[in-house]
Amino acid sequence: MADKKAQLIIEGAAPIELPVYSGTLGPDVVDVRSLTAEGIFTFDPGFMATSSCESKITFIDGDKGVLLHRGYPIEQLAEKANFLETCFLLLKGELPNAEEKQKFESTIKNHTMVHEQLKSFFNGFRRDAHPMAIMCGVVGALSAFYHDSLDINDPHHREISAIRLIAKMPTLAAMVYKYSIGQPMMYPRNDLSYSENFLHMMFNTPCDEKKISPILARAMDRIFVLHADHEQNASTSTVRLAGSSGANPFACIAAGIAALWGPAHGGANEAVLRMLDEIGDVSNIEKFVAKAKDKDDPFKLMGFGHRVYKNFDPRAKVMKQTCDEVLSELGINDPQLELAMKLEEIARTDPYFIERNLYPNVDFYSGIILKAIGIPTEMFTVIFATGRTPGWIAHWNEMISGPYKIGRPRQLYTGHSQRDYPSK
Numbered sequence: 001m002a003d004k005k006a007q008l009i010i011e012g013a014a015p016i017e018l019p020v021y022s023g024t025l026g027p028d029v030v031d032v033r034s035l036t037a038e039g040i041f042t043f044d045p046g047f048m049a050t051s052s053c054e055s056k057i058t059f060i061d062g063d064k065g066v067l068l069h070r071g072y073p074i075e076q077l078a079e080k081a082n083f084l085e086t087c088f089l090l091l092k093g094e095l096p097n098a099e100e101k102q103k104f105e106s107t108i109k110n111h112t113m114v115h116e117q118l119k120s121f122f123n124g125f126r127r128d129a130h131p132m133a134i135m136c137g138v139v140g141a142l143s144a145f146y147h148d149s150l151d152i153n154d155p156h157h158r159e160i161s162a163i164r165l166i167a168k169m170p171t172l173a174a175m176v177y178k179y180s181i182g183q184p185m186m187y188p189r190n191d192l193s194y195s196e197n198f199l200h201m202m203f204n205t206p207c208d209e210k211k212i213s214p215i216l217a218r219a220m221d222r223i224f225v226l227h228a229d230h231e232q233n234a235s236t237s238t239v240r241l242a243g244s245s246g247a248n249p250f251a252c253i254a255a256g257i258a259a260l261w262g263p264a265h266g267g268a269n270e271a272v273l274r275m276l277d278e279i280g281d282v283s284n285i286e287k288f289v290a291k292a293k294d295k296d297d298p299f300k301l302m303g304f305g306h307r308v309y310k311n312f313d314p315r316a317k318v319m320k321q322t323c324d325e326v327l328s329e330l331g332i333n334d335p336q337l338e339l340a341m342k343l344e345e346i347a348r349t350d351p352y353f354i355e356r357n358l359y360p361n362v363d364f365y366s367g368i369i370l371k372a373i374g375i376p377t378e379m380f381t382v383i384f385a386t387g388r389t390p391g392w393i394a395h396w397n398e399m400i401s402g403p404y405k406i407g408r409p410r411q412l413y414t415g416h417s418q419r420d421y422p423s424k
């Protein structure tokens with residue numbers, strides 16, 4: 001497998017030869033695993049230069065703004081595939097044919113309800129709890145309800161868990177919302193598509209069932225597609241790390257949800273809207289941009305920048321187009337959108353942002369669309385989690401299906417040397 005070799009020369013020691021591998025695409029990687037035998041560790045906080053695994057699922061070229069799932073560009077998937085086809089692709093490696101598509105959709109529909117007893121779980125949470133706090137709890141709790149699919153070494157069990165998670169996430173997400181506003185929880189409807197069903201459970205009530213707008217259902221579906229996977233980001237790496245100890249898939253996805261919650265990751269979509277609220281008016285933009293540039297101020301422009309994309313985020317491009325479509329079709333003239341566009345313009349012409357390659361990311365536009373659909377801000381990251389679920393499961397499954405080791409990073413210790421407990 002090694003195409004080339006690298007040599008590591010440490011002063012005073014013999015050179016160490018390390019294999020270098022080439023993937024299908026992307027930079028070569030140096031295999032440093034043999035270094036432990038030499039008594040050496042590598043140091044890479046934030047994993048800026050570390051490949052934690054081999055994967056066949058998603059490829060990103062951050063310099064060119066390319067995102068491929070199983071080889072297919074995200075722009076093509078967003079235009080031509082629906083979310084469940086994208087799930088199938090991520091999980092199985094190929095797009096489904098017509099028969100496989102129909103079978104997969106119907107299997108997902110068969111698992112959309114959650115155990116009736118799970119409802120009582122919600123009552124333990126305060127009504128004003130953040131929806132992500134409840135999601136961490138209830139998704140983890142699925143393992144207490146679905147014991148029959150917890151043997152991670154059985155491919156059939158892994159498949160059932162994958163189906164259950166993808167099918168039940170929208171139901172749980174809508175239940176969280178209904179709980180927070182005190183409305184009855186809505187059962188899923190299997191005559192609706194995945195995204196229509198989600199909007200039905202979110203916005204309908206038993207006494208008033210409206211037809212879901214196809215424009216909004218399409219926009220919702222596209223948001224799910226655009227969030228479906230993003231290779232080894234913080235939450236996916238968390239899912240893999242949790243899974244590497246042999247933890248069950250529901251517990252691993254709950255861990256991923258927790259990692260996603262932070263404002264530097266999935267929580268950014270909520271943070272963008274809060275930031276726009278705080279800016280309030282176009283006349284305040286300069287002040288906030290100056291704050292973002294100030295080294296002594298921790299404030300960052302939410303929705304800008306990305307660890308991997310140092311060019312445009314291809315998801316942001318599609319998201320912006322969807323945003324324009326949704327707002328114009330719904331006839332919404334949102335002053336926050338005007339504010340967002342002005343902010344984007346200033347940030348994209350300011351040398352600080354240009355020099356650091358800080359482009360608007362996917363979260364910059366998704367919040368505006370979600371707001372137009374009527375989704376409350378606190379639910380934005382829950383939507384991200386619902387969309388990201390197939391990616392998390394695909395990575396977890398890929399890891400469990402092959403040889404893997406428990407994830408156990410090492411450290412550069414800079415604390416005290418050994419010392420004795422003081423005598424009294």
Ligand code: CMC
Pocket residue numbers: 230233263264265266268292293299300301302303304305306307308356358361362363
């Ligand atoms: N506003 C102002 N300055 C920024 C921003 C920003 N949004 N993002 C990065 N910088 C600056 C940063 O201060 C640093 O400056 P300097 O070189 O002078 O020290 C430089 O740009 C490099 O940034 P970094 O923080 O070292 O980059 P990173 O790869 O560690 O962080 C990031 C990436 C996404 C965490 C960061 O850009 C950020 O916090 N952005 C805002 C939050 C956000 O929108 N997150 C969503 C990411 S997309 C959704 C997802 O995939 O999760």
